[in-house]
Amino acid sequence: MPSLTLPAPAKLNLMLHIVGRRADGYHELQTLFQFIDHADQLRFQARDDGEIRLHSDIAGVPHDDNLIVRAARALQQHASCPLGADIWLDKRLPMGGGIGGGSSDAATTLLGLDHLWQLRSSEDQLAELGLTLGADVPVFVRGRAAFAEGVGERLQPVELEEPWYIVVVPQVSVSTAEIFRAPELTRNTPAITLHAVLERGGHNDCQPVVEQRYPEIRNALILLNKFTSARLTGTGGCVFGSFPSKSEADRVAAQLPASLPGFVAKGSNISMLHRTLRSLT
Template identity: 45%
Template sequence: MIQIWPAPAKINLFLYVTGQYANGYHQLQTLFQFLDYGDELIITPRCDQQIRLLTPLAGIDQEHNLITRAARLLQKQILKQDQLKRTQLQKKSSNNKNYGADISVIKYLPIGGGLGGGSSNAATVLVALNHLWQCNFTDKELAILGLTLGADIPVFIYGQSAFAEGIGEKLQSVIPIEKWYLIAHPGINIITSLIFSDSKLVKNTLTRSLATLLATPFTNDFEPIIRERFYEVKRIISWLSKYAPSRLTGTGSCVFAEFDTESLAREVLNIAPEWLHGFIAKGSNISSMRRTLSKYLVSMYT
């Protein structure tokens, strides 16, 4: 059975660095919202235990790709679970289930853009294969697995807009306004570790309650550093800010400008200079991946 699964983008409506743990990880406060735009994964279960990524990404070794790592991680957990069940039932026969898959990705999200493409891909793989292999792991169990691969993966697994703290794994559901966004990408890949290690990064932004944060103009603590280091990002923000509130998302290179309607967003994109490349997307508080899962679950029983 071939199934197509979306791996939607996210934006950080605000992002603050409030401290740093002894292990080097940074404490954050951020507000995630999904976009109705992203990558697509084509997943076909296999009759063996091979995990094959049919569309490897340039410059990323297949075994280090988050898609492959997520699939192998889930496979390892379900095989361990099956082995335990067989041991408890004192069965010596081998498992007759085969947890393999062929996976292809249609890539729309830029790498290093701050839209969460890699994390979203990994989360979609975990949720999709949990469904296709009938593993029956809960969302919480999948989120715990996903967190071992990346701090942003749990929010994609739950698929609901959320206020996040800690390293981004402590989530509280929020329902921000679903606005329209012009997402602009300057064509550069910004390495997250490079920005986190910048000596000018402010790491002591005051920790505030969610109510206070929602009532305060949204900003991103990484934006001043990235604007200073990357002229391409600075130029985009400067141009877009003439037409709508605009800021950096995450720690990547993409910038979003927010609008109340699709038509207003498209008007600005239509008059953008040739060097500004982007797309229009609507904010969504329930991710397209979760909507797709619901559709597939309904189809199983109809």
């Protein structure tokens, strides 16, 4: 049976404004997504009996709840595909870190199995299917750095600088739902244009809430701020800062305490997944 190995890279939210709330409770955002070259790895092998089997456990996530399995089944159903898959995951991205690991795994599964099963679904179809799995899945399906509005589904591709980042991983997991439920969260930041974001930057409305509730994350921000302007990604807990070169980023990373693990990765406007898929065709 044919097999395929693909990366599921992380994203950063370079800014994240909350501009309103929908009737269903979901928040309307304006956010700038960029990918980084730091990724989970997934291997897919087709099966002819229609079974979907993920052979790698994630602590605390039952097999059938894993976004990889849910994405595979959603695609199978959408395309009425009789094939199945064995799937192996090498988990390298921290969970609950705000760098989108679960969403990226789901997107890689949609694109990987679409390729392996030769379904030839359109990018629009896969992005729509992805949105049913999570608000961040469509940007990973499309694989281009983007300004996102709505709950993250209205995407405008953007060309950004591609600096090197340090991503610090405080050893706490933040629940996205908890931060969006917080009464003190700012939900009425005035909407701005993409032009204004690119010219003046922005901020992350979740950051004050997370800093107040998680002292470890506040400390990480204080520490990284000594070297560069540090910010929270998504609802946290990862914190990042940018540097003009890998050597600069490595030099600063070497000075961070062992209690604050992290990694250095290059920013990218085209995700590693899409670069890998292009090299296959």
